[in-house]
Amino acid sequence: MDVLPMKNKDEYLLSGAEILLQGLVAEGVDTLFGYPGGAIMPVYDALYDYNDRLRHILVRHEQGAVHAAQGYARASGRVGVALATSGPGATNLITGLADAMIDSTPIVCITGQVFAHLLGTDAFQEIDVVNTTNPVTKWNVQVTEAADIVPALSKAFFIARTGRPGPVLVDITKNAQNERITPPEYRPCRSLRTYSPKPELQPSQVLAAAALINEAKRPYLLAGQGVILSGGTDALRAFAEKTGIPVACTLLGLGAFPTGHPLYAGFLGMHGNYAANVNTNVCDLIIAVGMRFDDRVTGNVATYARQARIIHVDIDKAEINKIVRADVAVHADAREALEALTAQCLPNRHDEWLSSFRQLSEVEDAKVMRQEALRDGPVRMTEVVHDLFRQAPENTIIVTDVGQHQMVTSRYFGFLRPRTHITSGGAGTMGFALPAAIGAALAMPGTPVVAVVGDGGFQMTMQELGTIMQYRIPVKIVLLNNSFLGMVRQWQQLFHGARYSFTEIENPDFVQVARAYNIPATRIDQREELPDVIQDLLAAEGPFFLEVVVAKEDNVFPMVPAGAGVADMLLELPVTRAPIQTE
Amino acid sequence: MKQDINMFLIAENNFSVLNRIVNILNRRRVRIRRISAHEEPDNFRRGSVSMVIHTTTDMAEKVKLQLEKLIEVEAVSYHLQPPLLETLAVTTMNYPMAASATQIL
Numbered sequence: 114m115d116v117l118p119m120k121n122k123d124e125y126l127l128s129g130a131e132i133l134l135q136g137l138v139a140e141g142v143d144t145l146f147g148y149p150g151g152a153i154m155p156v157y158d159a160l161y162d163y164n165d166r167l168r169h170i171l172v173r174h175e176q177g178a179v180h181a182a183q184g185y186a187r188a189s190g191r192v193g194v195a196l197a198t199s200g201p202g203a204t205n206l207i208t209g210l211a212d213a214m215i216d217s218t219p220i221v222c223i224t225g226q227v228f229a230h231l232l233g234t235d236a237f238q239e240i241d242v243v244n245t246t247n248p249v250t251k252w253n254v255q256v257t258e259a260a261d262i263v264p265a266l267s268k269a270f271f272i273a274r275t276g277r278p279g280p281v282l283v284d285i286t287k288n289a290q291n292e293r294i295t296p297p298e299y300r301p302c303r304s305l306r307t308y309s310p311k312p313e314l315q316p317s318q319v320l321a322a323a324a325l326i327n328e329a330k331r332p333y334l335l336a337g338q339g340v341i342l343s344g345g346t347d348a349l350r351a352f353a354e355k356t357g358i359p360v361a362c363t364l365l366g367l368g369a370f371p372t373g374h375p376l377y378a379g380f381l382g383m384h385g386n387y388a389a390n391v392n393t394n395v396c397d398l399i400i401a402v403g404m405r406f407d408d409r410v411t412g413n414v415a416t417y418a419r420q421a422r423i424i425h426v427d428i429d430k431a432e433i434n435k436i437v438r439a440d441v442a443v444h445a446d447a448r449e450a451l452e453a454l455t456a457q458c459l460p461n462r463h464d465e466w467l468s469s470f471r472q473l474s475e476v477e478d479a480k481v482m483r484q485e486a487l488r489d490g491p492v493r494m495t496e497v498v499h500d501l502f503r504q505a506p507e508n509t510i511i512v513t514d515v516g517q518h519q520m521v522t523s524r525y526f527g528f529l530r531p532r533t534h535i536t537s538g539g540a541g542t543m544g545f546a547l548p549a550a551i552g553a554a555l556a557m558p559g560t561p562v563v564a565v566v567g568d569g570g571f572q573m574t575m576q577e578l579g580t581i582m583q584y585r586i587p588v589k590i591v592l593l594n595n596s597f598l599g600m601v602r603q604w605q606q607l608f609h610g611a612r613y614s615f616t617e618i619e620n621p622d623f624v625q626v627a628r629a630y631n632i633p634a635t636r637i638d639q640r641e642e643l644p645d646v647i648q649d650l651l652a653a654e655g656p657f658f659l660e661v662v663v664a665k666e667d668n669v670f671p672m673v674p675a676g677a678g679v680a681d682m683l684l685e686l687p688v689t690r691a692p693i694q695t696e
Numbered sequence: 697m698k699q700d701i702n703m704f705l706i707a708e709n710n711f712s713v714l715n716r717i718v719n720i721l722n723r724r725r726v727r728i729r730r731i732s733a734h735e736e737p738d739n740f741r742r743g744s745v746s747m748v749i750h751t752t753t754d755m756a757e758k759v760k761l762q763l764e765k766l767i768e769v770e771a772v773s774y775h776l777q778p779p780l781l782e783t784l785a786v787t788t789m790n791y792p793m794a795a796s797a798t799q800i801l
């Protein structure tokens with residue numbers, strides 16, 4: 114008599130590595146950015162069979178993986194995932210973790226770790242990753258048994274994406290990856306006893322805020338990334354249109370309010386718009402929504418908006434009263450708060466107040482914009498960004514690196530939609546843009562993604578051209594080459610008597626570099642070529658590399674010198690050549 | 697004005713939680729004059745920390761909010777330490793759940 118073959122007991126067991134991958138699939142993950150190594154090999158071995166469910170992108174450096182995960186998260190709103198091995202693999206993630214922490218980006222990083230019995234013995238590639246990444250993660254955990262993988266992973270995703278989002282790291286010892294156990298059911302985490310991510314909106318706070326808004330003569334709304342993260346851009350628009358209140362955006366808030374809107378007051382911060390900054394010290398009420406009064410926005414806090422009352426809406430209670438004292442704190446999700454405020458506030462108009470923004474903008478127009486629009490001499494960054502904005506479809510995602518080109522792009526690209534602007538704000542991480550653009554392009558297939566980079570920062574993660582080549586990722590790269598670490602040179606010119614100490618940079622032939630990676634590439638140095646070449650860039654099906662040789666010693670104006678007040682914006686180079694004194 | 701402040705904290709007793717707590721104080725350069733931490737006697741998953749920090753009340757409030765942000769931390773409270781009762785801090789640490797030193801008296 115035939116007997117049905119009994120399944121070997123072991124066949125019902127799964128390794129920790131497989132349990133991890135099942136968990137990722139259960140969390141809805143479709144893409145991983147990673148780099149293998151000894152301590153994460155069981156996970157990579159399991160990945161071999163998960164090709165159909167999980168797309169793994171082999172980056173060229175772990176920093177690239179974490180920035181790509183950030184770009185993926187920022188473009189899509191979903192959690193980005195990066196994988197790395199122990200030791201140097203894990204420490205290469207740190208810059209990206211710190212960046213994601215300060216810019217509230219939901220990512221989960223999974224690192225391999227040496228066998229549990231070797232922990233603390235200085236084993237090969239053993240680094241205390243949990244304690245090393247402790248200050249740069251929203252939460253982290255080490256797992257030493259397969260049975261703990263599911264609880265750790267579900268908690269990691271829950272913490273990363275809820276409340277004020279942030280990076281989470283899960284460090285898994287190799288024995289836990291290898292261990293075979295009866296697979297536990299994957300249960301997504303929905304609550305934690307000691308963590309309440311979403312504060313309940315307090316009607317009393319809303320009423321107190323609405324009372325201030327209703328009586329204000331010169332109210333001014335400052336929108337931060339919290340508006341975008343909460344999905345509150347429509348709510349913001351409805352609030353502004355009902356109350357007639359002008360809206361300015363922080364760097365990470367760009368896209369929260371359409372730049373073309375009549376109530377758009379401009380871009381805030383060190384290189385923001387003149388009116389947006391100066392009127393901070395004229396308004397009688399600030400309604401700060403989902404922003405944290407970063408020092409690049411406030412300038413000298415001692416002179417910041419002293420005349421104004423302040424309503425601070427933030428989901429993170431520790432941000433309220435951290436830098437600027439709030440008269441009314443609304444500890445809440447930005448969208449919920451804006452919707453409640455719209456219901457409580459009276460319809461209003463502030464025509465005179467709005468026209469003061471227009472008058473101040475004319476000053477900026479005359480001193481800065483018109484100068485920049487002259488279009489003589491060497492090509493300037495401003496005209497490249499301007500032409501790019503003119504030609505790019507409205508849904509184009511712009512990813513910038515850090516430096517002058519970043520500030521110029523923030524100023525001259527008119528962001529119209531949320532999640533179309535991705536940059537490293539709080540950390541100012543050079544090297545961010547190229548890998549982040551890779552992540553954004555993979556998260557949003559069919560959406561044009563353009564990375565605008567400087568010649569300095571590009572060389573920090575330029576090896577990711579290899580990732581673009583291998584997966585034919587349709588990232589368009591615009592390199593603004595001034596042969597200088599431009600932003601630092603500008604500071605040297607203004608504040609250090611033009612002593613250009615180690616900021617001039619000898620560059621490789623970038624076009625040849627791009628071509629070596631099989632990426633179509635062009636260099637131009639004549640403005641007449643700009644429109645056509647930008648058209649080619651945007652029309653290219655795959656990746657495209659455009660180098661524009663720009664003026665070597667150009668400056669980004671206006672500027673609030675470090676330590677100065679927001680109203681003390683420089684509109685042009687001071688006549689004196691003496692260094693400007695700062696804090 | 698900087699002064700001695702008693703701070704009490706209840707948290708889940710995970711690995712690294714003490715490091716996280718101390719990191720926040722270090723980052724703000726808040727001086728820790730005393731610190732004592734222990735598991736709950738009948739529940740090893742929960743623990744508490746008592747400390748005496750030397751700082752301003754404004755900073756204590758900011759640090760409290762940043763500590764409360766830590767995922768494992770359940771609650772943080774602080775109160776000014778009565779100068780004459782300096783020795784009480786030791787007693788207080790043995791009763792970390794008490795809201796104030798005077799409650800123990």
Ligand SMILES: Cc1ncc(C[n+]2csc(CCOP(=O)(O)OP(=O)(O)O)c2C)c(N)n1
Nearest residue numbers: 516517518541543567568569570598599600
């Ligand atoms: C990793 C890192 N190192 C150093 C800096 C300091 N920094 C800020 S802007 C800048 C110059 C950037 O030069 P480049 O990439 O050529 O851009 P540009 O300013 O010329 O547009 C430097 C060195 C930084 N922000 N990040």
